[in-house]
Amino acid sequence: MRPTDMTHTEAVNSLASERYLLDEMTDPEREDFEAHYFECDECADDVKMGALMQDGARAGFAAGPQVARIAAFTPVQKRKEEAIVTARALRQVWYRSAALPWAVAATLAVVVGYQTTNPRTPATSTAEALNAVLLRPASRGTAPVVSVSSSHVALALDVDAGRATELTYELRDTTAAVITSGRAPAPAAGSPLLLVIPTFTLKPQQQYILSVRDAAQPDRALSDYAFATTP
Amino acid sequence: MKATADFASCATRQRGLPLPGLSRLPRYEFDGAYVERLVSEDPEIERHFTRYFGDLLSLKLRSKLRSPALVEDAKQETFVRVLTTLKKKRGLATPESLGAFVNSVANNVVFELYRSGSRVTALAEDHDEADSREGAETTLMAAEERSRVRDALADLPQKEKDLLRWVFFEGRDKDEICRELNIDRNYLRVLLHRAKNRFRDRYVSDETH
Numbered sequence: 001m002r003p004t005d006m007t008h009t010e011a012v013n014s015l016a017s018e019r020y021l022l023d024e025m026t027d028p029e030r031e032d033f034e035a036h037y038f039e040c041d042e043c044a045d046d047v048k049m050g051a052l053m054q055d056g057a058r059a060g061f062a063a064g065p066q067v068a069r070i071a072a073f074t075p076v077q078k079r080k081e082e083a084i085v086t087a088r089a090l091r092q093v094w095y096r097s098a099a100l101p102w103a104v105a106a107t108l109a110v111v112v113g114y115q116t117t118n119p120r121t122p123a124t125s126t127a128e129a130l131n132a133v134l135l136r137p138a139s140r141g142t143a144p145v146v147s148v149s150s151s152h153v154a155l156a157l158d159v160d161a162g163r164a165t166e167l168t169y170e171l172r173d174t175t176a177a178v179i180t181s182g183r184a185p186a187p188a189a190g191s192p193l194l195l196v197i198p199t200f201t202l203k204p205q206q207q208y209i210l211s212v213r214d215a216a217q218p219d220r221a222l223s224d225y226a227f228a229t230t231p
Numbered sequence: 232m233k234a235t236a237d238f239a240s241c242a243t244r245q246r247g248l249p250l251p252g253l254s255r256l257p258r259y260e261f262d263g264a265y266v267e268r269l270v271s272e273d274p275e276i277e278r279h280f281t282r283y284f285g286d287l288l289s290l291k292l293r294s295k296l297r298s299p300a301l302v303e304d305a306k307q308e309t310f311v312r313v314l315t316t317l318k319k320k321r322g323l324a325t326p327e328s329l330g331a332f333v334n335s336v337a338n339n340v341v342f343e344l345y346r347s348g349s350r351v352t353a354l355a356e357d358h359d360e361a362d363s364r365e366g367a368e369t370t371l372m373a374a375e376e377r378s379r380v381r382d383a384l385a386d387l388p389q390k391e392k393d394l395l396r397w398v399f400f401e402g403r404d405k406d407e408i409c410r411e412l413n414i415d416r417n418y419l420r421v422l423l424h425r426a427k428n429r430f431r432d433r434y435v436s437d438e439t440h
Contacts, residue, residue, distance in 0.1 A: 018420040018427070022398070022405065023294070031338075034291050038330035041258075044287055046427075051290055053430040056380035057395035062387070149299050177374075200377065231300070 006036040008043065017046045021054055058151065059200035132156040132194055135210070135225040143207065143226040148199040157193040157225060159212055161186035166215035167222065169195065174207050183215055204231040261329040266322045269314070281310060284333050291334070295341050305344060309337045383433035391426040398423070 006016070016033045019025050025033065037043040056062065132154035133146050146153050161167060170181040179201050187193050195210070202208070210225040259265050259279055268276040288309055292302040313336050323329060384392065397403045409419055 015417075015420040015424055018423045021423065021427075022420065024416075024420075030294070035331060035334055038284075038287055038291075038334035039328070040330075044283075047290055048286055049431045049434070050423075050427045052380060052434070053384070053395065053427055054399050056384045057399035060400055061381045061384045062392040062395040062400065203373070 006032045008036070008040055011036055011040070011043050017043060017050055020047060021050045055200060059198035133227070134158065134192070135227055137223040137225060143228050145228050145230050146202075147231070148202050148204050148229050149231060150199060152196055152198050153202070155195045155197065155210070155225070155227070157195060157210070157212060157223075159187060159193050159223060161189075161222060162214070164214035164216065164220075164222065167193070168213045168215045168218065169193075170211045170213075171197070171201075172209050172211070173203075179208070202229050204229050261327055263322065263326045266317060266326040266329060270317050270322055284310070284330075287330075288333070288337055291337060292341065296344065301344070305337065305340045308340050309333065312336050312340070379434055379437045382437055383430050386433045387426060387429055391422070391429065394419075394422055395426060 011017070011033065016025075016029075016036075020030065020033055033043075037047050133144050134156045135144060136158045146155070159167070164186045166183055167186050168181065168183050171179040173179060180197065184193060193212075205228075207226065207228050210227070212222045212225070214220040214222060259276070265276060269280055285306060288306045289302060292305050293299075296302050296305060313333055316336075317323065323332060384395070387395070394408070397408050398405065405416065405419060409416055412419075414422070
């Protein structure tokens with residue numbers, strides 16, 4: 001156990017908590033600051049609060065009422081999960097990546113261009129490699145299991161939208177509480193929809209139902225999709 | 232790496248939201264009395280210890296380990312080693328350095344994980360799997376927490392919400408954001424600092440109502 005080299009004043013004056021959050025510290029600085037906040041109540045609270053805000057923003061809570069991102073996609077390739085950790089790979093952290101490191105028990109990899117509600121952001125054309133769990137309507141077999149070990153899960157919905165041009169979706173848990181909901185353009189015939197959900201909003205070992213409706217006729221349920229979560 | 236079921240179940244277990252609830256913990260001084268109560272397995276102190284340091288370890292470890300499962304393993308291993316050492320030595324020579332001790336044990340655990348190439352030691356055959364199901368209370372807390380975080384973020388000025396979204400949700404390049412806002416990196420930190428303070432105010436005020 002080594003004494004911390006960083007004083008509280010230094011931490012505050014150098015905006016250490018913010019630099020930590022933004023991942024702007026060198027390894028020695030990071031170690032120093034960690035040693036400091038393990039001993040300093042005030043900085044510990046500051047870092048915790050910053051991380052809570054960060055996690056909320058990462059889950060889409062700063063993006064408006066629609067938490068999830070949804071888009072039509074075409075499967076392009078398969079991807080194997082990697083489980084090996086190296087010291088450097090460990091720094092490419094699962095919780096920070098913008099190209100989300102899907103670790104769901106997925107079989108599909110997709111490239112999706114997603115749209116945000118803010119046209120100012122150049123990220124509207126960003127391509128992301130995603131893995132998705134394919135969900136079929138609830139009546140066609142057992143509920144797939146989705147891992148919530150990553151920061152997000154991607155669900156590919158086999159939707160028969162018919163003539164609908166816009167869909168609404170609603171995710172509920174077994175208590176019927178709405179976890180998230182939103183709207184999305186109907187995919188072309190034969191194409192599934194991809195729903196990206198922050199695992200922040202899900203619990204392990206729970207069952208969920210995702211209902212998709214025709215936005216123009218809210219009474220017209222298109223399909224329900226059941227899935228279970230695992231840690 | 233093996234964590235005993237006792238400590239695993241004692242620690243706050245929460246998936247999805249990496250940081251367990253920040254609802255105010257009772258404040259304790261890390262002094263001789265605290266360590267003594269910890270060593271004598273006082274449930275209240277054990278609960279405080281695992282929640283307080285569980286949060287800090289989650290923060291520290293998530294930047295170093297690849298998956299939440301590894302973080303959880305490393306966290307539990309840290310708790311086990313700290314508590315085993317404290318019991319063996321009947322406390323700490325300098326109880327006020329408990330935080331530093333926990334941090335250094337966590338560093339060792341991470342180092343060993345690196346060195347072993349992340350291969351987590353197989354669990355013993357008689358390993359008693361910790362129950363990872365969340366209790367109703369924890370689930371309720373997590374739901375409330377999410378709601379409070381969502382509300383606190385929703386209350387921020389649009390400019391701050393944009394900033395948080397760009398940086399954390401969209402993962403945009405920070406230099407690009409600075410160019411767009413015509414600010415330097417240090418001022419970006421200041422803006423983040425202000426957003427965090429405002430978030431804290433909203434979050435805490437929500438807690439008190």
